[in-house]
Amino acid sequence: MTVSRVLRDKGYVSKNVTEKVLKAAEEIGYVRNNLAGSFAEQSTNLIGVVIPSLSNSVFTEVLSGFEDVIHESSLQIAISVSHYDQQREFNLVKDMLAWRPAGIVLTGMEHDERTRNLLKQNNVNTIELIDVDGQPISKCVGLSHRSAAEAMASHLIENGHTRFGYVGSALQVDERAKKRKIAFEQKLADNGLKIERTALSPEPSSMLLGRQLTAEILQDNCQPIALYYSNDDMAAGGLLHCTSQGISIPKDVAIASFNGLEFLDAMPMRITTFKSPRYEIGQIAGRYMLGEIDDRITQLSGELLIGDTT
Amino acid sequence: MTVSRVLRDKGYVSKNVTEKVLKAAEEIGYVRNNLAGSFAEQSTNLIGVVIPSLSNSVFTEVLSGFEDVIHESSLQIAISVSHYDQQREFNLVKDMLAWRPAGIVLTGMEHDERTRNLLKQNNVNTIELIDVDGQPISKCVGLSHRSAAEAMASHLIENGHTRFGYVGSALQVDERAKKRKIAFEQKLADNGLKIERTALSPEPSSMLLGRQLTAEILQDNCQPIALYYSNDDMAAGGLLHCTSQGISIPKDVAIASFNGLEFLDAMPMRITTFKSPRYEIGQIAGRYMLGEIDDRITQLSGELLIGDTT
DNA sequence: TTCCAATATGTTTGCGCAAACATATACTTC
DNA sequence: GAAGTATATGTTTGCGCAAACATATTGGAA
Numbered sequence: 001m002t003v004s005r006v007l008r009d010k011g012y013v014s015k016n017v018t019e020k021v022l023k024a025a026e027e028i029g030y031v032r033n034n035l036a037g038s039f040a041e042q043s044t045n046l047i048g049v050v051i052p053s054l055s056n057s058v059f060t061e062v063l064s065g066f067e068d069v070i071h072e073s074s075l076q077i078a079i080s081v082s083h084y085d086q087q088r089e090f091n092l093v094k095d096m097l098a099w100r101p102a103g104i105v106l107t108g109m110e111h112d113e114r115t116r117n118l119l120k121q122n123n124v125n126t127i128e129l130i131d132v133d134g135q136p137i138s139k140c141v142g143l144s145h146r147s148a149a150e151a152m153a154s155h156l157i158e159n160g161h162t163r164f165g166y167v168g169s170a171l172q173v174d175e176r177a178k179k180r181k182i183a184f185e186q187k188l189a190d191n192g193l194k195i196e197r198t199a200l201s202p203e204p205s206s207m208l209l210g211r212q213l214t215a216e217i218l219q220d221n222c223q224p225i226a227l228y229y230s231n232d233d234m235a236a237g238g239l240l241h242c243t244s245q246g247i248s249i250p251k252d253v254a255i256a257s258f259n260g261l262e263f264l265d266a267m268p269m270r271i272t273t274f275k276s277p278r279y280e281i282g283q284i285a286g287r288y289m290l291g292e293i294d295d296r297i298t299q300l301s302g303e304l305l306i307g308d309t310t
Numbered sequence: 311m312t313v314s315r316v317l318r319d320k321g322y323v324s325k326n327v328t329e330k331v332l333k334a335a336e337e338i339g340y341v342r343n344n345l346a347g348s349f350a351e352q353s354t355n356l357i358g359v360v361i362p363s364l365s366n367s368v369f370t371e372v373l374s375g376f377e378d379v380i381h382e383s384s385l386q387i388a389i390s391v392s393h394y395d396q397q398r399e400f401n402l403v404k405d406m407l408a409w410r411p412a413g414i415v416l417t418g419m420e421h422d423e424r425t426r427n428l429l430k431q432n433n434v435n436t437i438e439l440i441d442v443d444g445q446p447i448s449k450c451v452g453l454s455h456r457s458a459a460e461a462m463a464s465h466l467i468e469n470g471h472t473r474f475g476y477v478g479s480a481l482q483v484d485e486r487a488k489k490r491k492i493a494f495e496q497k498l499a500d501n502g503l504k505i506e507r508t509a510l511s512p513e514p515s516s517m518l519l520g521r522q523l524t525a526e527i528l529q530d531n532c533q534p535i536a537l538y539y540s541n542d543d544m545a546a547g548g549l550l551h552c553t554s555q556g557i558s559i560p561k562d563v564a565i566a567s568f569n570g571l572e573f574l575d576a577m578p579m580r581i582t583t584f585k586s587p588r589y590e591i592g593q594i595a596g597r598y599m600l601g602e603i604d605d606r607i608t609q610l611s612g613e614l615l616i617g618d619t620t
Numbered sequence: 621t622t623c624c625a626a627t628a629t630g631t632t633t634g635c636g637c638a639a640a641c642a643t644a645t646a647c648t649t650c
Numbered sequence: 651g652a653a654g655t656a657t658a659t660g661t662t663t664g665c666g667c668a669a670a671c672a673t674a675t676t677g678g679a680a
Contacts, residue, residue, distance in 0.1 A: 002629060004668060012627050029431040034408040035349035036666030040635055044345070054370035063364060067391065076405055078388035081377065095386055098344040121339040207576035237576045244578050266517035266547045268554050312659060314638060322657050346636030350665055621680105628675070639663085646657070 007032065038100070045075050047289060048096030049105040052084040052173075055204065057261060058231075058278055059107060062129055065282025066105070066289075073290055075102060084173035086112040097122055103289050109134030110175045127285045130276075131176055132299045141284045141298040145258075148274045149180035151304050152228065152256050153187035155272070159310055161226035161254055164188060165197040167213045167238060168230035169205040177230040180258060184228055197222060205230060210237025218253065226254035226310065232261045235271050239309065243268055255309035260302075270307030277302055317342065348410070355385050357599060358406035359415040362394040362483075365514065368541075368569060368588055369417060372439055375592025376415070376599075383600055385412060394483035396422040407432055413599050419444030420485045437595045440586075441486055442609045451594045451608040455568075458584045459490035461614050462538065462566050463497035465582070469620055471536035471564055474498060475507040477523045477548060478540035479515040487540040490568060494538055507532060515540060520547025528563065536564035536620065542571045545581050549619065553578055565619035580617030587612055 005011040006021040007030075013021075024030075038044040047070065051059040063079065070077055080096070082089035090112040096104060097118065103125040106115075109132075119126045119137050128140040156164070166185075171178050188194055199213035210233060217227070218241075229235035235257030239249070247253050249269060260275030277300045284300075287293050315321040316331040317340075323331075334340075348354040357380065361369040373389065380387055390406070392399035400422040406414060407428065413435040416425075419442075429436045429447050438450035466474070476495075481488050498504055509523035520543060527537070528551075539545035545567035549559070557563050559579060570585030587610045594610075597603050 001631085001668075005629090008668085010668090012629085014628060017628085029428065031404065031407045031428075031432065033349075033410065033666055035345055035354070035410055036635095037408075037668075039343075039345035039349050039637095039665090040667040040669080042635065054364060054373060055367055057365055060364035060370075063391075077390065079390070080387065081373075094341065097341045098347075100343065100345055118339065118341075122341065207573050211576050240576055240578060263517050266521045266550055268550060311638075311661085314636095315659090318638085320638090322659085324658060327658085343636055346665095347638075349635090349667095350637040350639080352665065623680080624678090626675105626677080628673100630671105630673070632671080633669085635667090635669105637665090639665105641660105641662080643660070644658075646655100648653100648655075650651105650653090 042100075044100055044102060046096075046099055046101040047075050047077050047103045047105060048093070048099070048101045049077055049079045050082050050089055050092050050096075051079065051107050052082050053204070054081055058130070058259060058276070061278040062282040062285070065279035065284075066286045067282070069283050069286025070289060075289065082107075084170070086110070086115070090115045090118075093118060097124065103127065105129060105285060105289070106137075108175050109136065109140065111137070125289070127288050129281055129285055130278075131179075132297055133179060136297060139288050139293075139296055141281050141288065141300070143276055143281075143300050143302045145176045145179045146183040148258060148276070148302055149183035149228075150187045152258070152272075152274055153184045153191075155304060155306065156226050156228075156254065156256060156310060157188075157191055157193065159254075161224075161310070162193065163222070163225045164193065164195045165199070165217050165222070165225050165227045166195045166229075167199045167210065167217060167227055167234055169201045169203055169209055169213070169234060171200060171230065172202060174230070177258075181228075181230070195228075197225070205233045207233050207237035207240065210234030211241045212237070214238035214241045218247070223247070223252040224254075225252075226250075226256065229255065229257045232257050232259040232264055232271070232273055235273065236264060236267055239267055239269060239271055250308070250310050260305050269309055270305075272307040272310040273305050275303045275305050352410075354410055354412060356406075356409055356411040357385050357387050357413045357415060358403070358409070358411045359387055359389045360392050360399055360402050360406075361389065361417050362392050363514070364391055367571060368440070368586070371588040372592040372595070375589035375594075376596045377592070379593050379596025380599060385599065392417075394480070396420070396425070400425045400428075403428060407434065413437065415439060415595060415599070416447075418485050419446065419450065421447070435599070437598050439591055439595055440588075441489075442607055443489060446607060449598050449603075449606055451591050451598065451610070453586055453591075453610050453612045455486045455489045456493040458568060458586070458612055459493035459538075460497045462568070462582075462584055463494045463501075465614060465616065466536050466538075466564065466566060466620060467498075467501055467503065469564075471534075471620070472503065473532070473535045474503060474505045475509070475527050475532070475535050475537045476505045476539075477509045477520065477527060477537055477544055479511045479513055479519055479523070479544060481510060481540070482512060484540070487568075491538075491540070505538075507535070515543045517543050517547035517550065520544030521551045522547070524548035524551045528557070533557070533562040534564075535562075536560075536566065539565065539567045542567050542569040542574055542581070542583055545583065546574060546577055549577055549579060549581055560618070560620050570613070570615050579619055580615075582617040582620040583615050585613045585615050 199217040509527040567583040
């Protein structure tokens, strides 16, 4: 117990003994056994985080904000990847709960029913990220993708665009992108307009894919048309296709997108997009985890960034 | 014990009892306590992975290969981020060791001396990724960044380039980029050549930064010049700068890079780069972890991809 | 000197699980 | 039906740590 007291700097121990213990611990390379320690304490400092993908910087930027807040505390983050698979997410959550984590962080509002039950039943501190359109398991922080898509539709309509196309990827797994597409279509419908052309791919989004699908959607010269993309990667690819083909932007083809990632600043034109407050979402999730916020839902607003492509 | 036998599917239990146990477990939402279980078994199925950054797809692609292999086993991956900080890496490794993981995966060969000692002393199964130029703590898999840079230098020299510039970022923390720059310079020196201009930034690499630094290095019209970039993001930014400025490539400015990331395919020109076998590195690391490989070092070769920019 | 508090160390206990070691019951084979 | 084997269940134990509860020892204040 004296050794335990020294190593945890807790309770009374004489200077003399403290020094000897620390020296000995150093010498034998003592490393606390968390399995035993956390087991005895009946709690851990682990936060389990499940994100859909590591290759989409949206999630890593959110994580970055989360980490910056959590790093100041004694909590530890352990990240796992679900590959946009709710079944896999369920298994990861189950495995994580077995470690009795201090909290669980999930992405999006759509999960396997068993995942929701598991977390509710075990009364785990759960934060859902990025989306707020739905009923959170416990707490959530994000933006309304519905509103974001509606704002973009309104912007395009106001700017006089009348013909619309949609270019998207991985809609069968990306629930947020799906919500945006539906809301965008709905807003058009409210104004008596519709998406005339659609280019979709099940592949993960990328600039190359955006370029290919844009080439595809434009191949029968349907210009002028305003293209709404599932995200910035796709839109940037579209932009590169158009500039290389000498297509006039925004006269013949308008480009609108979602996310407002930093890499857009390197593109030849400023793409109109909707900036999602990713870092901030992560920060707030961190503050949720530290018990600094009580609200069930924190809805952030994001910002319509009007560039030169609409 | 009968319950334990049912849940682990181990030993003899009657059909009757098995069913009753499973039903009850389901009803009360039983979740095994890994803290107790792993503690009793004196081992865990956790693999601690430390990568420098989540926003560099090099690391996430390696992770992807690693995950695909590990996912088939019963092992679990827990990822943490060091932010290119060896001190932080040390703390993460220390925290991970407290969980008695089945293995530790680190990035690169350069670590705090205490990290090396800790891992050696505790005899932990350690794999170092991406680099092989150095002495691994235990095992490593990667490519020789020195050779990659030398190959690129040779290629440029053979193609008749005689004036050279270097555009790089975050060299104070990115040990691999640093090694490439040094090897590139050395190879030039071996041929009586040198880097005449350098544009550096401490910021993390990005297309935008590449664009800015390229503008900077070219501002006093030093063409013709062959620019070696610290990586593809930077080079892509450089390319976008040159095309938007109407600079002739490769006549006035040649562009050479490292990594061979997929997004280059969306660029207006095929950039000459050196493809690092990222996914494969991850896969092999996974097979190391599963005990399928014994070699101390696995050196992969990579490939010089000659594009239109040299 | 006496007494009480502050300081310092020691002892017992339980966390939940599974290995190891019983013991009990059913099912063959002769 | 005896003997042996396969199947099924039960009991004890310890993993390393820290909470809870002793028990010393020291240092002042009265």
